[in-house]
Amino acid sequence: MKFSRRVREIDISGIRRAFEAAGSDAINLGLGQPDFDTPAHIKEAAIRAIRDGFTGYTENQGTLELREAICEKFKRENRIDTTPDRVIVTAGASEALHIALQAIIEPGDEVLIPDPGFVSYNALTLLAEGRPVSLPLSRDYTVTPEGMAEEIRPRTCAIIINSPANPTGAVQREEEIRGICELAEDHGLTIISDEVYEHLIYEGRHVSPAEYTEDVITINATSKTYAMTGWRIGYLTAPTEAIEEMVKIHQYAQACATSISQRAALAALTGPQDSVREMRHEFKRRRSILMNALREMKIECREPKGAFYAFPRIRNAEEVVKQLLQHGVITTPGATFGKEGSEHIRLSYAATQEDIEKAMSIMREVLE
Ligand SMILES: Cc1ncc(COP(=O)(O)O)c(C=O)c1O
Known part of the structure; x- marks a missing residue:
């Protein structure tokens, strides 16, 4: 072979x-x-889903009730105004990262990636035939607008921000996020913001780039927040034209996220915290x-x-x-x-x- x-x-x-x-x-x-x-109430919701026979395909983008709950979460916690048609429920944040990079990279395009950074960013960029470019980080391991500006070239198409970060635990400051958003706007770059650790912050405040600018694919998951890594539920929101492209990949590769896990995720997002x-x-x-x-x-x-x-x-x-x-x-x-x-x-x-x-x-x- x-x-x-x-x-x-x-x-x-x-x-x-x-x-x-x-x-x-x-x-x-x-x-x-x-x-x-x-948590028990999340497991119960999944058990109920199985008992109720909620075991078929769902809408490609995820059930409407879950996407509505995700929109409320984005508004409440991230000051992001979005609508259910601009949300895709994925198989974990991993799939969300994959469809985002597949949708925006042309062969040879460069993606700015924090170094050190989460292992999937390089691999998924290469799978999309893009070129990962290491972003130099501050002493605190954050991405700075200055560091970003140094690496922007004609083929740069996107930057990945991950706050709080794997593997360093760094949390981006608000002024850094604002500066990154301004630079991205000036150069027409897409920001991919991986926010899976947003609830695990011990100092500082979580800031979503989508609060400040539009060309952002905001990615999150129930995996880390609710101890649900094996349930495989992630989600993203993005501008409509990006959703239209990403949903094609999601539809052919995944069809939809697991129906039972979607019910569990709904209980996670809407239940006690x-x-x-x-x-x-x-x-x-x-x-x-x-x-x-x-x-x-x-x-x-x-x-x-x-x-x-x-x-x-x-x-x-x-x-x-x-x-x-x-x-x-x-x-x-x-x-x-x-x-x-x-x-x-x-x-x-x-x-x-x-x-x-x-x-x-x-x-x-x-x-x-
Ligand atoms: C920064 C980061 N993003 C995404 C993921 C993947 O999350 P999921 O399990 O929801 O696919 C991980 C998992 O370790 C991670 O550390």
Whole structure:
């Protein structure tokens, strides 16, 4: 069998590889998902959907009631005015990123991507035959208008913003977002704003670019906010002409998001939000435990302001990751997230306090 250059050019995610290489009893500070269970009322909604026979295809863009709830969420939480016809419900934020990049990239177009940044951005850009261009970040790992301006060239078509960010936990400041929006407008660039960690912010305020400018594809998901990674529900809103193009790809590749999960997502968005607050509180507590341990080891690490990752600077990071794995601790080498991530490792604190403490004591031994 012959394979396309497109697919041969991309590699399997380093995160998955590390996970698969480890034993089942390893402490996992590697994967990016909340270690909480999906709240009961959300599960109940899915069970009801199955009992009621809500098991067929839905509208391609998602059920109207879910899209209406998503519009209310965008208005309430993000000051984004949108309508159900400008929303697509997807199979996680992953599919939303995929259809967004497929819709806007012409072969050879350049996409500005934070470096370090979430692994899918490079791979999905390459799959769309685009060219990923690394965006230099500030000392706090945020994208700045100045850094962005340096990388804009004639073939630049889009910029990806991810706040709070994977793998650094950085949160974009409002003035940075405003500046990025102005530059994008001046150069006719689309902003793809990946906001999946928006509810996991410990300092600062979440700001959506779509508050300030129109040419934005705003992507979110129930995955991280409601501990629903396996349910595969994401969603996006964008200007009508972008929706018309993206829905073609979504329709042929996916038909629609899972009907049962859509009912669950509706319960998540419209039901009680206590679980979100509790999860945020717990992550914040674990962040201090992790940061204190790193400080005690005199490891340099910017305090993550959001998400559930810390990104300490470690010399010989790849070797340290290997040794940690041999001692039963899964972490992710920073280079997985871009060349600027080398000499770092990503530690996910979506793990129990006991596991974080155990992992830190193993790390102390390994580094000594
Ligand atoms: C920044 C970021 N965007 C998107 C995703 C994918 O989310 P989903 O599980 O909803 O596809 C992840 C998952 O780790 C992520 O970290």
